[in-house]
Amino acid sequence: MSRKPAATRKPVKTTAPPAPKKPRASRGNAWFQQHQAVAVDSLSRMLAEPGSSLLTWAVIGIAMALPVCLLLFLQNFRQLNTSLEEAGNISLFMQYDISRVELEAVAREIEALAGVAGVTLVTADEALAEFQDTSGFGNALDGLDENPLPALVIVRPASDLAADVRELAARMEAMPQVAAAQVDLEWLQRLYAIISLAQRFTVGLAALLALGVVLAIGNTVRLAIENRRDEILVVKLVGGTDAFVSRPFLYTGIWFGVGGGLFAAIVALLAFFLLAGPFARLMALYDSDFTLTGLTASDLLLLLVVAGALGLSGAWLSVLRHLRRIEPA
């Protein structure tokens, strides 16, 4: 592109009408320059009224804090899940007189059964060693003549439905080599079901609150549009496109969203700070070193991006509805 079309400098005595659509002066970066200026301007307008801006950020932030906290909590729970995965397994206690060879044969037989995802063999000796390690009766057990523990086959069921697992356990209990079958910790399975319910609930809640945030920002932007009505009229009169007129309001929406996101992050961090101590004590009681994971840097980034996007959509809705109606007349 030439620097400045000569036509605009010389006395305007042209016969052909200038092409209306050609951007007459743009050195590539003008567009970027303008976006930057508008972004900075809408932010500084917001900061010029800290009281009302803070209030808006708080409203948006609180609405977002709730699902953020719930999602973080569930994320932590999911990690807890994986550390307790064997909880849904079936323990098969073998007859005492079973030999090592028979044990391995029976394990293979069980592994081939329908509904079995995997098996783990624990010989009587291994079981004893583990019991000595973990129970605290180590020395007392040394005094025993023979191993009181049976060999164990731990079966991981393919299904996690309680009915399936129980049916599988009953089938295996009927095998002659098996003395008893025990389904571990059914309560934990129920807990998983509750958690997955809670996850659904949280997602639904988040969607609802996101809609609320979009509408709240849309309304705030509507007020901003009303406040700058005169300016909009003048800009339209001197040839501002819809995009140009919309831009400051779209940025306003983004800043409202991002500010609200930051607020939500602060609330979530605070909540986790307050919960971390009691939670650690609770885990200590269960002999677990599991700790709460708070908001990571990438979580924060994601939160701000989502918040900004919500703000943008709210502003966009408002701009679509209200900006078109302001026409010079």
Next chain:
Amino acid sequence: MIRFDHVSKRYPGGFEALLDVDFQLGEGEFAFLTGHSGAGKSTLLKLIMLMEKASAGQVFVNGQNLNRMPRRQLPYFRRNIGVVFQDHQLLFDRNVFENVALPLQVAGYNSHDAARRVRAALDKVGLLKKENQNPVALSGGEQQRVGIARAVVNKPVLLLADEPTGNLDPDLSAEIMNLFELFSQVGTSVLVATHDLELINRQRHRVIKLDQGRLVADGTDGGGKP
């Protein structure tokens, strides 16, 4: 530059603001548009700016038929027209420089080119020294000149003015008129709506006179007289 082809404008409610108006304004031509208040001067200007659409007939500006202009094209069309308002329509949340820069900003000029043009326009209206002031601090005549600088900063092919001297004393009015003449001398078409007969009679220009929406006189014979 402007061609009205049997144009009528009827507002909702039945009021006929313009009736069968027919005229042309050439490139670089200077004309006054006059008539009593309510005669249709503002409506005529609004039709040229596409703030209103004609109910009948056709309006051509700069070779474009305004009846057929899609909404998307409107902003680009308006960039070719400078408008001066009686109440100057300046924005008081920014200084003089930024007010004048608005049309350039809208048209996507980068700040370097824009600054050069803004200063040139302010120089022309004699306000270069006041570029950093808020327009609210300026006198009525100065505010009007800022409005003119904003109207011409983009080098429009057509300059419209709606009662530009309405609030000004005769000396200031004459000053403003001289500015308009300067622009018409460099090839800009100028159409000034006014009911200031003294002003019109002082300058020998074409006068287009409206009365109750009809064009009743068109010529250089001092349309100010009845």
